[in-house]
Amino acid sequence: MRLASLLALLSFAIAAAPTFASDRPAKARDPNQIVCENQEVLGSRLATRRVCMTRAQWAEHERDDRATVNRSQTQLCVASGGQCSRGQ
Secondary structure, X not given: OHHHHHHHHHHHHHHHOOOHHHHOOOOOOOOOOEEEEEEEOOOOOOOEEXXXXXXXXXXXXXXXXXXXXXXXXXXXXXXXXXXXXXXX
């Protein structure tokens, strides 16, 4: 159940990540410019929250999300012992 909750949270984080970096042509952008977006609240169909961060913070957030997903996809958990070890 814990793994399922983690995967659900990760999929939400990835879906809620801003898409401005990949959808627009690459040009010089101010990393200190504040960008806001509305994100859906997990567990609600209607509630949203407004999240504002700088472009540099959004980029760091996206890198962290990708690293978390990569770790969870490459980690092998043994159900009988309850311990996780690195997969190959």
